[in-house]
Amino acid sequence: MALHHPDSHENPSAPRRRMTDAQYVASRRSLWCGVAALFTDSRGRVVLEDVGYRPACLLPGGATDAYEAPSLAIAREVCDHLYHVDLADAFDRTMTELQTSPGRAEPTRSAVAGGLRTHTRTRTKRMGSVTDPGRIRNAASGLVVRNEHVLLVRGDWPRPGTWWLPGGGQQARETLAACAEREVFEETGVRVKAEGLVELREYIQANHPDGHQMMPGFVHRIDAMFRCRILQEPAVLGGPLEDSVQRGVEWVPLDKLAELRTLPPCLPAVITDAVTADPGRGAVYLGDTYV
Incomplete structure (x- = not known):
């Protein structure tokens, strides 16, 4: 082992x-x-x-x-x-x-x-299993959809006007589902329940020369997307522990996703696939997908 x-x-x-x-x-x-x-x-x-x-x-x-x-x-x-x-x-x-x-x-x-x-x-x-530098970062994000709108975070990283799903790195002794619930609340103020894994995606930075730079020390990210149900929503969107590069939170119409600059660039297609899929399909492994 x-x-x-x-x-x-x-x-x-x-x-x-x-x-x-x-x-x-x-x-x-x-x-x-x-x-x-x-x-x-x-x-x-x-x-x-x-x-x-x-x-x-x-x-x-x-x-x-x-x-x-x-x-x-x-x-x-x-x-x-x-x-x-x-x-x-x-x-x-x-x-x-x-x-x-x-x-x-x-x-x-x-x-x-x-x-x-x-x-x-x-x-x-x-070959290289001992000397390869860098670490893997496990992360989870929440797919929160309501009335044909999806909850997205807006920020100025890696470029101004970039949108992404609320989510972030998993903590020790925390399940991926709990990670998604915590991150959604911290970044948006919306309390949710993660009800099922939708898709699993990887980002291996070395395979994407035009991709974004990861946090120092990390070279590989595994991101689990969970479908989330809203438990409680604040009067005004905004979380208690937003990312430093975060500039806003909005409910974005699903039919406007293709017009946005997103992280990763494939996010509109990923969200559309998840929303339109048969509920009984189960989770999908997307592999190392970025564009």
């Missing part, structure tokens, strides 16, 4: 002892984005991995790296840690996009309901 007990992180040969839940939480010093895979067979059995440092087995998965899409992360984690030929074959197409170099043989264990089996395989290390 991508997570290790502190005693073995720098020295892979050190004994791996199991941590309690409290010790595990304390070992995570910052917010991170993780992925997991769910494999079942015709008998309803689930593939789990005994990672050694936790008291219980987990779904195969781990943390994503900067510049890495979740689809690539899950392919890497599954093939890196289970490496069962049937599982690896399912990810062949994705894995061709990964750069690898020969590594050392190391045993891993995977548990399937009904028994534990041990696999030995050659672990591969992706």
Whole structure:
């Protein structure tokens, strides 16, 4: 897995002892984005991995790296840690996009309901996974629509007269849904309830030369858009903790979105798709989308 007990992180040969839940939480010093895979067979059995440092087995998965899409992360984690030929074959197409170099043989264990089996395989290390600078920022935004109008924030960043959905960075110990609710209130004064994930979008700054600059230290943003229901609205729009670049909040007609300068530029199309989609469609992963 991508997570290790502190005693073995720098020295892979050190004994791996199991941590309690409290010790595990304390070992995570910052917010991170993780992925997991769910494999079942015709008998309803689930593939789990005994990672050694936790008291219980987990779904195969781990943390994503900067510049890495979740689809690539899950392919890497599954093939890196289970490496069962049937599982690896399912990810062949994705894995061709990964750069690898020969590594050392190391045993891993995977548990399937009904028994534990041990696999030995050659672990591969992706080029640049240790030296790539920058961090991933998880964020959430709220899609609040009323009477064919959408709630948007107006600011002077990255250019004057730019509009965006109310939202911002996720805090530690905060769910993405709670993040969207908090950010909407802080920036607009409207209290909402996040009722469902609509779309998940990424922004990898290196892939968009004409894109905006992220906060110092961050190079990759994962943004979750939630459909929100209004609980309480102030007489005058305006939040108690607005962004420093924020200059206003307005209900914007949906049919006027295409005329606005938005962040990201693809926002009008994203909002239109979310508003017109079948309510039962579920969340959509947009990938690294900007324009």
